[in-house]
Amino acid sequence: MPAKRIVIIGGGFGGVKCAQTLRGQLRPGDAELILFNKENHLVFSPLLADAVGSSLSLDDVIVPLRQLLPGVQCRTEEVKGVDLAGSRIEYESHDGQPRHLDYDHVILACGNISNLNVVPGMADHAFPLKTVGDAAVLRTHVLSAMEKAEVCDDPEKRRWYLSFVVVGGGYSGVETAGEINDLVRSSLRFYSNIRDEDVSVTLIHSRDQLLPEISPQLREFARKKMEMAGVTMKLNARVMLATGEGVGLKDDFVRGGTIVCTIGSTTSPVVDRLDTPKEKGRILTDPDMRLRGRANAWAIGDCASIRNAHDGQPSPPTGQFAERQGRQVANNVVRTLAGEPTRPFSFKVLGQLCSIGGHSAVAEMFGFKLSGFIAWFVWRGVYLFKLPSLSRRMQVGFDWAWLLIFPRDLSCIKTDVTERISHAHYEPGDYIIKQGEPPSGFYVIEQGEVEIVRSSPEKPGGEVIAALGPGNFFGEQALLSNRPRGASVRARTPVEVVVMGRNVFTTISKSLAPLRNALTAAITRRSSAAWQERPAVLAALREFKLADFIEPAPAPLLRPTDSLYEVTHQFARNPSDFFFVSPDGARLDGMITLTDLLRAQSNGVKPETPLADFMKKDPASLAVTDTALIAASAFREHGFKTLPVVADKTGRRIVGVVRVRKLIAKVLEVVPPPTGLTVPPVPPA
Structure with a gap:
């Protein structure tokens, strides 16, 4: 009779104890034992905190699986899926290619992952x-x-x-x-x-x-x-x-x-893709730890929902239970191979x-x-x-x-020497970068808005000079010029940003033409603002009240559920080139322009498609409390002709709209023309 192949997925307490028990009860010619685990060692997780506190060396909390499990094939390839109907697993081989392996019995002991x-x-x-x-x-x-x-x-x-x-x-x-x-x-x-x-x-x-x-x-x-x-x-x-x-x-x-x-933990990808009943992400099993409806698939540990026959309660996800489940599931597999009846899992807690x-x-x-x-x-x-x-x-x-006698080891071995691309979250009022700091990162806004704050002798407490929203970026000028930060950046709303380290940014900006072009355009745009060259314009923008420029929002407010067909009719019936989108008639959810509408039609969007699928979601906006200086910066940064105004950035209740044309007209009224130029005469009616 050919040897049975028993595959164990997971090298934690449960998987290791299962492999040890099987190897002890089965002769090498009776079964081929294979254990898959991405690491080649068992982590003794109860001692991880001691390793953090330097009570133990990091080497002391791990044990190599090959030395721990003689006679068991230990493989570090990652298991991608389990075909329960075909009794086969799929794994990623050493060369990155998918491979398959048939089994007679499989034991899932893959635990959960951090979330x-x-x-x-x-x-x-x-x-x-x-x-x-x-x-x-x-x-x-x-x-x-x-x-x-x-x-x-x-x-x-x-x-x-x-x-x-x-x-x-x-x-x-x-x-x-x-x-x-x-x-x-x-x-x-x-x-x-x-x-x-x-x-x-x-x-x-x-x-x-x-x-x-x-x-x-x-x-x-x-x-x-x-x-x-x-x-x-x-x-x-x-x-x-x-x-x-x-x-x-x-x-x-x-x-x-x-x-x-x-x-915070979540189901491992292998379990998540498994075609078997689950409860709260954990595999439901029969009393003997077999997967429901399966004769040759078993589950133990954190990934499984196993009822303890001793007290009728679900087993907690602890190492003590996983280890005992590993031993008992191994015994049940041996009984199955011998044609004997299996036994339900039963365990009395020894202590805590x-x-x-x-x-x-x-x-x-x-x-x-x-x-x-x-x-x-x-x-x-x-x-x-x-x-x-x-x-x-x-x-x-x-x-x-x-x-007990000598002090703890304080040696600090750097583990994060390589820069990488990461994410970061900030709450309103948090400073992302501060004026005067050395340049270290480049930031791209995924969600939310930030405001640019600059301190000067006239404004030592700082002045908000601009606001940026999703898709905008900042931090590039200091990196490219190798100078300290020229302004602070502060979260205006809850913000999610992508962060590039200095070396990563330099490499990508040199080799990626679209990013290089975007950086050039942004630097040109941000360094050539009219008020930076004309103090009178800057003074006027500081004095203007945004409330003087707010106009009513174009009616009607559209709904995210309105179809492309219905939106087209609204543009045909009304003179406005844009409309705001609100789910409740108050909160700003999106914006649609005539250009967006024509683009959707040319891209083959179906007439019944809801507006939510092709509108500008969470568009850049101004708050009632913003200054005209911030409004001018927003027009410059986004290239928009109009911007919505909301009561505040949290509730986003629509108040109205501000047009760049009206802002320019007001500046021209109060700011004298440059030397040598005159105001063009008004043509006769």
């Missing part, structure tokens, strides 16, 4: 903690922040460097906050310019107590102990957004130079452990509740025993013992 997009701006500004790479980057960032704070001569900026915000009050969040707090505060004796009061570590949790998995008594102990160590708690607080300055709560803003997010920093922990083991140093000693002992090899246990045990 910081659950909170606006979190993916742009927060550090996740899911992989050993995440731990390495975060550790380097924390130590870099301390180095910057040491040489910073601005007390407020120094405190910002040393402000750390951890989002999530579960095991990962509590352990990470405790480790960062220990690392920073215990290392202050090596920094002469940093004081203990400069450091702030804030733990934010959406519930009223930390660590919901353990007893109320131990939760309260953990909270008090961490507060005594210097960690600030914000409970019953839900993070609404994240920016480069910190995180926004419903009624508060917490400043933080470092944000760590331990919440969590380190809270300062050689202190909380633990519940076999009905006993422990806290303080004894719980910390038990916590370390349990995890030391769980490490999968004797050599690793000895190495980690020595490191822990060493730190």
Whole structure:
């Protein structure tokens, strides 16, 4: 009989324990065991926070799979999909080409992946903690922040460097906050310019107590102990957004130079594409962990929804359960190969452990509740025993013992030396760049608006001189001229920008003709404004009130659901060359010009197509509180003849419209002509 091929997808706790159990119960000639995992090592995730806090070396929290699983084929190709009906997997081979592999049994243990997009701006500004790479980057960032704070001569900026915000009050969040707090505060004796009061570590949790998995008594102990160590708690607080300055709560803003997010996960792409019933992104299984309706496909760990026969409750996504599921699913596969009946998953929780920093922990083991140093000693002992090899246990045990006597390692290995293209999120009032700063990045606006603020001897507090919206860019002049920033850029509304590092910008702008042409046009346009050469024009624009130029918006207001046919009739019946689009008759949602209409018709847009599909969405607009100077800058930047005016940038209630013709006429009325020129006579009626 040919050997059965058993494929395991995922090298976490569940997948590794499954492979170990199968290898122990099946002879090599009975089954070919193949484990797919993108990394060639097992990450011992409960110790990632210790790696961030320099309690452990990064090497101590990983174990090479090939050394851990002798007799198992370990492959690092990425699995792209599973054909359950055809009993075949698709993976990306070493050369980037798709390959297929048939199986007799497949065990899905691929877990979940981080998804910081659950909170606006979190993916742009927060550090996740899911992989050993995440731990390495975060550790380097924390130590870099301390180095910057040491040489910073601005007390407020120094405190910002040393402000750390951890989002999530579960095991990962509590352990990470405790480790960062220990690392920073215990290392202050090596920094002469940093004081203990400069450091702030804030733990934010959406519930009223930390660590919901353990007893109320131990939760309260953990909270008090961490507060005594210097960690600030914000409970019953839900993070609404994240920016480069910190995180926004419903009624508060917490400043933080470092944000760590331990919440937010999503289904892995393999599971997402799987043709099988799911619940909240997790695979639904039968009691024996088989996929529903499948005889040779199984699922365990975070990616699966498995009911525990011991108490009838869904299994929590923890390493303790994943490991036990891996063992039991392996036993069920062996029983299936032998023609024996399978057994449902059943497991009684052995205990819960969590380190809270300062050689202190909380633990519940076999009905006993422990806290303080004894719980910390038990916590370390349990995890030391769980490490999968004797050599690793000895190495980690020595490191822990060493730190009881000697200080933590403060070496800062740079991990982000290569510039890249990234995204960033800013809230209204946040400064994206500041006047006088050295040039470092080029920015393209994806969503929202920014305002250009310039300080001068006449206006030391700064004056808003322009506003930019989606599709506009800024930061190019300082980069190309290699001069300090000539003005500040401040978020006017919530803003999403694409950021290019200096070297990336230089390379692309030289080789990409459209970008080079756009930069040339923008620089010419922005450097040749009439008021920059004529102080009288600038003074007049500063004095004009925008309200004097506002005209009623053209009627009617169109709806996003109006069809191309209906919009065409509106242009035919009314003299206006443009209309605003509003879903409720008040809020500005879009704009359609006669040119847009003709373009849609020439592009073959069908008559029944809704206006929302071809209008200008979220067009650039002015606020009632804007100055005429901002209006002139907006006309120049966008090349528009008219701009909508809204009551404010949040509600975007339509107030009216401003025409560039009327603004020019007003300037000509009050500003004398240049020397040697006269005003042309008005022709007779």
